[in-house]
Amino acid sequence: MKQEKTKPTEDPRPARILVVEDEPNMVAGLRDNFEFEGYEVLTARDGIEGLERALQESPDLVVLDVMMPRMSGLEVCRQLRAKRASIPIIMLTARGQEVDKVVGLELGADDYVTKPFSIRELLARVKAILRRTAAVPKQQDQHSFGDIEVDLHRRRVVKSGKALDISSKEFELLQYFICHSGETLSRDRLLEEVWGYENYPTTRTVDTHLVRLRQKLEPDPEQPQYFLTVHGTGYRFVG
Incomplete structure (x- = not known):
């Protein structure tokens, strides 16, 4: 269900979010909610495509599932950090194990959300990260x-x-x-x-x-x- 719309950023250019996720229903739901909030949405269906799109498109933020075909989200995170360190990453994990969260953060992820999650919570995390990356005194x-x-x-x-x-x-x-x-x-x-x-x-x-x-x-x-x-x-x- 879509949430009440709020203003995502002060930047006149909408922030671009890359969603790297292999579940079509999840992708559709995230796209609908992010676009409703005013973001531009890019998508990728597996880890290799996700890494390629991130490097080519330089999105403002990546939402990245841990369990991905062809290349795991953790490996995408590691390679993206090595090649394009400034792009913020939110990891999605269905495992619910602390070790996955810790490993993701130590590889350089900015945040994580455990499935199933509230779309309101994810939107709040996205807005917080985009605020921090944009707001400098x-x-x-x-x-x-x-x-x-x-x-x-x-x-x-x-x-x-x-x-x-x-x-x-x-x-x-x-x-x-x-x-x-x-x-x-x-x-x-x-x-x-x-x-x-x-x-x-x-x-x-x-x-x-x-x-x-x-x-x-x-x-x-x-x-x-x-x-x-x-x-x-x-x-x-x-x-």
Whole structure:
């Protein structure tokens, strides 16, 4: 059933959503609801087609089923992150197992929804991610530390003049650290503010993403200068 229509974004160009799903009824339902909300919808019927369309079309967001023919959603997520890191991904899983959710998030997915799900819930997740990727404070468009330059508006990170591959969630975490420089941030706060949950399956995903940021941005990831661990509490950014 279609939900009450709300305004999805402030961008005059409708956001484009790629739905990678092999169940025709699910595809039809998602297309109807997304189009009713004002989004442009692209579809793919298997993992290989989904990856190809994502790379060719550069959608604003991908809704990706885990269980896909020809190539699993997890493998699509992994390859898409390696080749087009900035595209947000919401994983759909029917398994209901925490391990699938954790693996998907560690591969770089921005969010997950377990089948069967409420279309209202999925729409809320989509809008939240599109809001976060679009909304950057005007006064904080640029930030630099060490040999790192961050363009928050264009979602671009450059190290020593070379653009880095940064996943959508890694960038959102970096942006949150920059906007709260000097503050000690608990894992629970980071999960709530960056991932959008008060109750999350594990805080390990924060640690995993933080390790990746250190590997990409720190001169010596083993002895971090910018992303500091506050033992027993969380992390602090001092860049």
